[in-house]
Amino acid sequence: MLISGMKxxxxxxxVFLVIFLTVFAGxxxxxDYSGEDFVFTTLSGETKNLSEYSGKVIVLDxxxxxxxxxxxxxxxxxxxxxxxxxxxxxxxxxxVWVSSGETASMLQGVIDAFKNQGxxxxxxxxxxxxxQGTIEKIYASSGVPTLYIFNRKGNxxxxxxxxxxxxxxxxxxxxxxxxx
Amino acid sequence: MKNGKxxxxxxxxxxxxxxxxxxxxxxxxxxxxxxxSPASPAPQSTIxxxxxxxxxxxxxxxxxxxxxxxxxxxxxxxxQNVSMSLVSTGTYQTSVTLKHADATYFNCTVVAKINGxxxxxxxxxxxxxxENSNGDGDNGNQKTPGFELVLIMxxxxxxxxxxxxxxxx
Numbered sequence: 001m002l003i004s005g006m007k008x009x010x011x012x013x014x015v016f017l018v019i020f021l022t023v024f025a026g027x028x029x030x031x032d033y034s035g036e037d038f039v040f041t042t043l044s045g046e047t048k049n050l051s052e053y054s055g056k057v058i059v060l061d062x063x064x065x066x067x068x069x070x071x072x073x074x075x076x077x078x079x080x081x082x083x084x085x086x087x088x089x090x091x092x093x094x095x096v097w098v099s100s101g102e103t104a105s106m107l108q109g110v111i112d113a114f115k116n117q118g119x120x121x122x123x124x125x126x127x128x129x130x131x132q133g134t135i136e137k138i139y140a141s142s143g144v145p146t147l148y149i150f151n152r153k154g155n156x157x158x159x160x161x162x163x164x165x166x167x168x169x170x171x172x173x174x175x176x177x178x179x180x
Numbered sequence: 181m182k183n184g185k186x187x188x189x190x191x192x193x194x195x196x197x198x199x200x201x202x203x204x205x206x207x208x209x210x211x212x213x214x215x216x217s218p219a220s221p222a223p224q225s226t227i228x229x230x231x232x233x234x235x236x237x238x239x240x241x242x243x244x245x246x247x248x249x250x251x252x253x254x255x256x257x258x259x260q261n262v263s264m265s266l267v268s269t270g271t272y273q274t275s276v277t278l279k280h281a282d283a284t285y286f287n288c289t290v291v292a293k294i295n296g297x298x299x300x301x302x303x304x305x306x307x308x309x310x311e312n313s314n315g316d317g318d319n320g321n322q323k324t325p326g327f328e329l330v331l332i333m334x335x336x337x338x339x340x341x342x343x344x345x346x347x348x349x
Binding site: 008 | 244246248249250252253254255256257259261287289291298304306339340343
């Protein structure tokens with residue numbers, strides 16, 4: 001009788017533990033699954049695919065011009081740009097609010113403002129989503145900035161919705177680099 | 181020589197005429213400040229936005245409202261793009277209901293359609309939202325599982341009491 005009661009209690013506790021762990025599965029994910037390929041247009045008008053960068057760790061920054069946290073994120077990405085070799089890590093900042101009216105000239109305006117007003121050169125690849133918001137739907141449906149780290153095989157290693165510091169980003173980049 | 185002078189005069193008339201035509205075609209609109217009422221609204225409340233425009237009369241005026249959370253550093257993707265109505269000479273107004281319980285501020289920008297072209301305002305307004313104090317059970321951030329934690333703790337407590345009582349019997 002006592003043993004069956006204890007078993008019930010244990011089973012109950014197990015059920016609660018499962019619920020607890022499910023609820024507390026964090027807002028950030030650290031998975032290793034295939035990232036869907038997409039096409040974007042660079043500021044110089046070239047058409048590029050995400051898959052073109054496979055073989056390197058990719059930091060994908062889904063951003064928008066009319067987004068203050070995205071501007072703060074630029075300074076963290078600048079640190080990534082300064083601390084990692086381009087042979088290892090590629091940064092792609094894609095404006096995903098093109099469907100809401102953001103344009104290449106607006107995006108160029110941001111880069112120019114960082115250069116002219118803050119003396120910060122955003123020296124990585126910038127691009128734009130299409131007018132249907134294809135990339136936004138796949139990768140930034142919650143909001144901007146949304147950051148992804150792809151490993152060398154092109155699989156998503158890490159994702160985070162919202163601003164992320166260089167300290168956190170660099171930890172994940174280091175892990176993605178070391179696991180290849 | 182006379183022909184040369186005539187040509188110069190003709191070119192001058194043409195350039196002056198061209199400049200006059202161009203200035204007539206170019207959209208000239210001046211955007212006033214965006215007014216928000218109430219000045220410090222709560223998340224998910226309905227706000228009234230108004231703006232005064234002078235110059236060319238636009239065929240349409242729209243306001244874009246982007247809600248953001250400064251704590252998590254995110255601007256939500258479902259920005260609202262709402263048409264504004266002319267309420268008095270040069271003044272446009274609309275009401276917008278904010279969507280996100282966890283938004284801490286919003287940005288708004290206005291665009292006006294003049295001669296078929298959308299002219300954006302160079303000004304934009306950032307409005308800080310007040311804390312939601314309506315006591316409707318909103319925990320401030322729907323993504324934070326604090327409320328669920330309380331439920332789980334209560335459930336564990338109840339189950340322990342029930343099993344102890346059964347054992348005592």
